[in-house]
Amino acid sequence: MNERYDFSTVESKWQARWEKDGLFRSGQRPTAPKKYVLEMLPYPSGKMHMGHVRNYLLGDVYARYYAMRGHDVIHPMGWDAFGLPAENAAIKEKVHPAVRTQENIVFFKQEMISLGYAYDWSKEINTSEPGYYRWNQWFFLKMLEKGLVYRRFSRVNWCTGCLTVIANEQVKDGNCERCDSKVIDKEMPEWAFRITRYSDALLEGLDHLKQWPERITSMQRNWIGRSEGVEAEFPLDGREGSIRIFSTRIDTVHGATYVVIAPGDRAVQLATPEERPRVQEFVEEMARLSKTERAGEMTEKRGVFTGAHAVNPFTHQRIPIWTANFVLAEYGTGAVMAVPAHDVRDFEFAKKYGLPIKIVLKRPTGETLAVPETVEQVFVDDGVLVDSGDYTGLSSAEARAKEGVFLELNGKGKRTVTYRQKDWGFSRQRYWGTPIPIVYCDRCDPKREGTPVPEWDLPVRLPEIETEQVLTGKGEPPLAKVPSFLHTTCPKCGGPATREVETMDTFVDSCWYYARYLSPQYDRAPFDPAEARRWLPVDIYVGGPEHAVMHLLYFRFWSRVMKELGLSPTDEPVTRLVTQGIVNGPDGRKMSKRWGNVVTPAVIVKRYGADTARTYVLFAGPPERDFDWSDEQVEGAHRFLKRVWTLAYHHRAACAAAGDPETVPAERFTGRSLEMRRAAHKCVKRVGEAIERLSFNTAIAGIMELVNALYAFEAPKTPEEEVAMGEAVRLLAAVLTPFAPHVSDEIGEAYGATGSTVREGWPDYDPALVVDDVLPYAVQVNGKLRGEIKVPAHAAEDEVRAAAESDDKVKTALSGKTVRKVVFVPKRLINFVVS
């Protein structure tokens, strides 16, 4: 090592060496315990930002630490290469998405290498390659066989300007965020995964994910939105048929004074001839609006009377049937019983249209309720039933049970469960995605339900295209404009047929990529089941919390499917999940070109080196917390590494000559040399424990303390002190490795290591050196701190008490008082309770 800390030379030297030595290849220790460390694979945009840096660092520290502890670690990286941004860029810049994506990958990978990440690049994958996406198609076929894929007509967001389906996220105030045109609902065919078949399993599985942040599991619970209730038939008055409603509060049924159904054809059919024109008009108006416009919470409740009446099955009263915007066709049965006395929405609507309000509950305390005047007065909690026939006097819970049974016995309904979660529609009218392996043949399949492409014909490749002609952002899906792709032969009859021109949602790609890493070249299945048995589930997964209910739910679903297909051994893909916080700009705002507050990793690496960037980002705060970038703190991290460097450089010659502590009898270490050894060994213990808890900021703080302590010792004066210093620096280099691996390796080498400190392993601390023989005790009087005493570690209560009582300040505090009780906490404190 040189006197000057020349980070760029040191970093490129070790990066090259790690790659050459295959330091981070997995499978090197087949008999050791495995550790699968994974970070969410990136969409390869042009440049890395600090969020990426932090994300990958959190996994990297963990991977390096466990590699040092002798685990067989797999830590792979790849590219989520399909997606809309590349296609939009292609439309704008007229460059094929594959070309642009490849450029980005090269750039991105270079930045990753420059940050010193410990990836096994032999496992690299790219989801846009046929070798990868053919297995998306394979899964599609398997899931089609199992009924987990189906074709449906569904209501989607259709942009009237772009002439395409867009995602909910792309709709802003009912308009398209790109072209600002109006977005409407459109019924169109699409392919969907029957994820709702797994709703209960996914929900139940959350209970076992003890090492996932509760924030994420609760969001998934919410998203799945399981609610238990009943479906009940409300017979139509004066004609055949009935309306089936869903309610979680059947205990309030005696207060149901009207029924509301979602605006749609059914409402029109129900309407009496006199009311029909108005109902028709209302339904048509609603159909023209987007979901948010029609039924967003901001939207005022509106509705019309159908003229028809239903009969409340419990009260036998005749109640009016309305149709209104606040009832959603897609949830429950698309119809509700309205109980204005005990439901806020029903109350507002009843107030507006003058519908009757009937109290059927009193408070659990027995207090009776008055008819509410305002929304705030509406009693919506469980209570005790009043004015409810045979059920009067029951609690809400009892009533729900009995009324449910009544409905079932009389064939008027049933207890049931409803979910908020919907099936996952994955058809996209895009080019840059996985083609859906389906063919339409007019002869074999006149209803156009789709004929699957046989497994042996996979992959259905994305065709080569003339970018400018095909990717226009207008008209039909791009693949419909490529005749060579579109026209094919029917797998059944061999006659002329056309291919499905839609592609898959890119969330399909990320459902199983973590398993593909295990055997990226495997060509008999998506991955090698033997490797899956060795490595799955993933031990730790790091990524942003924004994926809580998309990717993190989808891949839990997929994981279950893979198990059923006999590919994977586990239901759950990931044991421990870490969701990292956001790196904001120095001004506390989200980093953005708009604010001019973007700090790029490349600039920081160039100015301070990767080790400084790593140390700073990890030291800035706990992983899950957001933090604001701070240039001063970066300087601080850099200063720390310079101190480490100077210390190691300064002592290297003397320490090399002095040798190992093992060569010196333990009793020769006394005074300063013993203190040095204690400081170093305590640091090893502390840092290891902190890393396992993912408390990287305190791990680094612990290393800083050791460095400060070693500076305080100044120059070693005896051979023992030289030995102790040498040991301390070697231990320092070891514990610093996960954070600042380049500096650590350079120091390690100067202190006699033959290769990377990763190969040297994580050091064991000497248990005898991490316990003190004199301990500080806090002395309290009535719980207030009155003094601090130093006592031999093995001292018993009476010795500590005697020492405490002889302390001057304690004496003063105790004088003239009677000791009622003494609380003694070994190794911590003694508290005199006096009066």
Added chain:
RNA sequence: GGGCGAGUGGCGGAAUUGGUAGACGCGCCGGACUUAGGAUCCGGUACCGCAAGGUGUGAGGGUUCGAGUCCCUCCUCGCCCACCA
């Protein structure tokens, strides 16, 4: 409206099971070395107070010998979901 987090010095943040609040870093103040320093090293730094001492973890109560930590009420901020019956 519902769910989940979080409130600790000037700032980022520490504090295994309730046990010396403020580790570590930044900033600031002082000193050393220097022609010089925005380099480096050493010291100080929660608040009030000259001091003795007192006060302090969003607010208010409670449990306890002892509460940042546990319980209750409330306030503020953030995120997610949201007319889901």
